[in-house]
Every structure is written in C-alpha cells, then in structure tokens.
Amino acid sequence: MLTIRKSIADAIIAHARAASPLEACGYLAGKDGQIVRFFPLKNVDQSAEHFSFDPAEQFSVIRAIRSDGLTAAAVVHSHPNTPARPSQEDLRLARDPNISYVIVSLAGSEPVVKSFRIRDCQATPEDIVVSREQT
Amino acid sequence: MNLKVNGVEKTIAASSPTISELLVLEKVEMPEYVSVQINGAFAQSKDFGTSRVAENDEVDFLYFMGGGSR
Numbered sequence: 001m002l003t004i005r006k007s008i009a010d011a012i013i014a015h016a017r018a019a020s021p022l023e024a025c026g027y028l029a030g031k032d033g034q035i036v037r038f039f040p041l042k043n044v045d046q047s048a049e050h051f052s053f054d055p056a057e058q059f060s061v062i063r064a065i066r067s068d069g070l071t072a073a074a075v076v077h078s079h080p081n082t083p084a085r086p087s088q089e090d091l092r093l094a095r096d097p098n099i100s101y102v103i104v105s106l107a108g109s110e111p112v113v114k115s116f117r118i119r120d121c122q123a124t125p126e127d128i129v130v131s132r133e134q135t
Numbered sequence: 136m137n138l139k140v141n142g143v144e145k146t147i148a149a150s151s152p153t154i155s156e157l158l159v160l161e162k163v164e165m166p167e168y169v170s171v172q173i174n175g176a177f178a179q180s181k182d183f184g185t186s187r188v189a190e191n192d193e194v195d196f197l198y199f200m201g202g203g204s205r
Binding site for chain 2: 025045049051052053055056058059066081086087088089093097101
C-alpha cells in the first residue's frame with residue numbers, strides 16, 4: 001500500500017498535465033510508510049511515449065532525498081494518452097524490485113493514478129491511500 | 136574495509152573489491168542495469184570488473200529508470 005498526501009497526489013497530476021503531451025517523470029519520497037515529497041525529474045527522452053531519467057540528475061535527487069531523511073519509495077511517470085497500467089516497456093525496464101511504480105494517466109476525462117510493484121516483468125497492483133493528514 | 140554505500144557507512148569483509156564484486160556483495164540483482172558513482176564521479180560500466188574501491192570511498196549505485204506508454 002502506498003499512502004500519499006493529497007498535496008503530493010495533486011502535484012504529480014499537475015506535473016503530468018504541465019508536461020503533456022510529453023511523458024513526465026519523477027521520484028516520490030517518503031518516511032514511515034507515507035509519501036511526503038515529490039521530486040520531478042527531466043524526461044531526457046522528451047517523448048510522448050517514453051521516459052528516461054538523467055542518471056546525473058537521478059543521483060543528485062537521491063542524495064537530496066537522503067539528506068532530508070527520506071527514502072525513494074516510488075518512481076512516477078505519466079501516460080498522456082494511454083491507461084494507468086504498465087506498458088510492455090514499463091515491465092521490461094522496471095528493474096528495481098524494491099520500489100513502487102506509479103503511473104498517472106491523462107487519457108480519460110479525469111486523471112487516474114495507480115501504483116504497482118513490478119518483479120520479473122510481472123506487475124502487481126497496490127492500493128493507494130490519499131491522506132489529507134499533515135504530519 | 137570501510138565504505139559508504141548509498142549513504143550508509145558500512146564495513147565489508149572484502150578488501151578492495153572491484154565494483155562488480157561490490158555489487159554482488161550488495162545483492163544487486165541486475166548489476167548490468169545500474170549506474171555507479173565513486174566519490175561523486177561516474178564509473179564506466181566497462182570498468183566495473185577491473186576498477187576497485189578504496190578505503191572510505193563513497194559508492195552510490197542506482198538502477199536505470201525508464202519506461203513508456205506503448
């Protein structure tokens with residue numbers, strides 16, 4: 001289960017909308033089981049159908065997450081025109097079994113956010129709880 | 136020897152392992168898909184089998200992150 005503050009959920013949707021029609025991406029960082037920060041990253045692919053992190057920016061962000069006493073809990077990316085489910089490419093490239101993969105779909109009239117754990121190219125949905133609690 | 140691996144100080148039993156050996160020690164499941172920095176500088180993947188870490192090195196590794204909607 002992924003617990004995300006409402007403000008963070010709103011931020012990742014806003015980021016996806018701002019990047020559209022290109023895919024957006026970033027890290028979600030948390031502590032004690034709750035996502036508390038969103039770190040948008042540049043999609044170096046600059047594509048409507050693909051995303052890749054810039055490794056240098058990725059290291060920089062991970063260090064920032066650590067310095068805040070947080071943990072990188074999820075990778076988030078958007079699907080501007082397709083549903084919030086892992087594509088074949090998502091499954092193939094999801095190599096970290098210790099992290100959640102959050103997908104924001106803008107394909108419908110309202111954005112849809114879903115989370116998955118992916119291991120050996122198999123995706124398992126996980127619940128997302130949106131919290132209004134400010135801790 | 137003493138290292139800081141992904142921000143965590145630790146003592147490992149091996150002495151100056153190669154990057155590849157360290158990734159095995161760290162139980163990295165797919166080391167061919169990680170980027171590595173030693174003391175903030177990128178290590179080239181072609182050198183993972185020969186480059187050795189030194190005492191008190193700061194080693195960071197991350198999985199390549201990418202995907203797509205198709």
